[in-house]
Amino acid sequence: MPVLVMKFGGTSVANVDRIRRAAKRVGVEVAKGYDVIVIVSAMSGKTNELVGWVNEISPLYDAREYDAVVSSAENVTAGLMALVLQEMDVPARSWQGWQVPVRTTSAHASARIEEIPTDNINSRFADGMKVAVVAGFQGISPEGRTTTLGRGGSDTTAVAFAAAFDAERCDIYTDVDGVYTTDPRITDKARKLDRIAFEEMLELASLGAKVLQTRSVELAMRYGVRLRVLSSFEEMSDNAGTLVCAEEDIMESKVVNGIAFSRDEAKMTLISVADRPGIAAAIFGPLAEAGINVDMIVQNISEEGRTDMTFSCPVDQVLRAEKTLQKAKDSGEINYHDLVADQNVSKVSAVGIGMRSQSGVAAKMFKTLSDEGVNIKVIATSEIKISVLIDRKYVELAVQALHDAFELEKP
């Protein structure tokens, strides 16, 4: 039998009634002839309740005990989902991470899946079981303790099962109906994409379109898992949602497929840094160690052995970045004249795999922003993405203008 993986997020299993509705979707796929692996999240709110208790006890908690506590919420949903399916006369049972077992690293609270043996569940499929309901987000360490995969980890569980069981597809049921060309709250011209390439999805996810956990997309790309994002709250249909797939599965792709943005960025500039080999490592090494998420980096032309170095980071990390750099300056590791932080910038990005083969995208983007009177502060590009930092007050205007310029409202 072909295997299908279906993952239901927290809002899709928020109460018994919702679990029933999710189970009906599972029943439809079983009726089509699939053996189904259902991955469930915690009922919405439950993980936050558990994490809240842990933090109330200790902000510096033992991650092994954190995992023991928070993993319990998915066990509840898995058992309830199995019961609902049985009540519908669909042969089903639940599995907890240690029962499969989902073998992970020992990195508690952010473990990585290393192996998912399939014999256990496959032998039950062979015996007539139609649905294996698996508690998402959790696994077991080499030491035999429960691990968790980090917030949003159930997406990764789902993709890993799809890869291990060579599933035909991995359907991620959530509370949005797919991936959009941009945030529909910014422009009502935003359009749902039927298909998007893994690479594009990765850029969109890490740029703040929080539909899927980034790691799950990476994993899907590596193992060629066809991933579909769709809503639990809409009618079922074959072309519902957005299919995240390999580039070659997309017949014709636009040059730009989405405009992403990240509102709360900061731009930091180190003025007059001594320009010598290894200076970038001396600056960004300590920042990485301090956990600063440095994003864009720009170095100006060097003059008389000195240069300006600019980078961006989330606005709530500015203070930490300043302290880290001051410390490095005090210890003589780096030398600079001044440090200037602009906390009122946002990042806007155009993303599309078509850029690879098409020139002029950057020029069009810059002209569009210029026509609207938006000043570009920093530019960074990758093969399939062009990002700019602009004043925060222009972010809606810029997104709308770029969405229009690249005609993203048209299918």
Next chain:
Amino acid sequence: MPVLVMKFGGTSVANVDRIRRAAKRVGVEVAKGYDVIVIVSAMSGKTNELVGWVNEISPLYDAREYDAVVSSAENVTAGLMALVLQEMDVPARSWQGWQVPVRTTSAHASARIEEIPTDNINSRFADGMKVAVVAGFQGISPEGRTTTLGRGGSDTTAVAFAAAFDAERCDIYTDVDGVYTTDPRITDKARKLDRIAFEEMLELASLGAKVLQTRSVELAMRYGVRLRVLSSFEEMSDNAGTLVCAEEDIMESKVVNGIAFSRDEAKMTLISVADRPGIAAAIFGPLAEAGINVDMIVQNISEEGRTDMTFSCPVDQVLRAEKTLQKAKDSGEINYHDLVADQNVSKVSAVGIGMRSQSGVAAKMFKTLSDEGVNIKVIATSEIKISVLIDRKYVELAVQALHDAFELEKP
């Protein structure tokens, strides 16, 4: 190091603040030099929430999935308790049933513990761990699935660990401060007992004094585990609570140690039953199969080959008992003239190991009730207990009079 088992019930771990208070008690015992095994229940209300969801899905649920769901609540408390202890600098870790492993039968939702290997936890004690926090109520079946021990099962977990680890004592922390001579709501002369014999506790527990799960007392008696029932909400002291122990550990025992009662009983009489060998089995076999908790049984003198048979059962089982007996009559298995049910009776019992060696207890009990004008409808006796059925309206009067007559208010 001597081992102490401490069990905390749901109200004792109802929130983070209560868990902290419970952990302080654990810290005191660790400071005395004990290696402590803490058994925790679910935070109060949590198990009911989970059971509610299961029942909402299906009244005829798969007990394996029921167990997967409801066992999760104890995992939460175990992890939180370990975190609190670590925060107090007490080396601690949590254990779930499958990790110890607590090996049980496959009788899901009412499994029995078969084996608790000690090497795993003992090797951690040898490494310097001071507290093993174990999720109560749960274990693992031979098939590798999570089992639970039935409501109140954490008491049984605690006693089983105390037996397996040869613990010096098993302290059961609850929301009452011990075992009383009778329900203090009936008479303010009710007195807390310092010590009570296992046998007496068993009679009191099964008679409705719901301080301890009956099975935990049986297990403690079999393995000679000294069991102390005490309150989480009172000052710690060496003679707090009630010690449930072997008869020989009680210096001098009164003839009667407690007056128990069970309010909602029914008395059922089969009139003119054909008196032949095997007639009792023919009546009570089907009742047992139907799950009727038949308690007292009385058979009158036989006349002309026919007799009357009277038994008692909980009042909410009367309808089921009547249907069961009617069915047995219709199928010709038994024959009787009429079935009369009296649903307005209560059971009152005097319990005490001293009865064994002292006569006149029954006479004193009957005279006391007679003096109060209370009519006795059925009498049943065991070695250490005398029970009577009386009209429900007299139950408070009877308990108060018997408590006075046996001078239970005096230490």
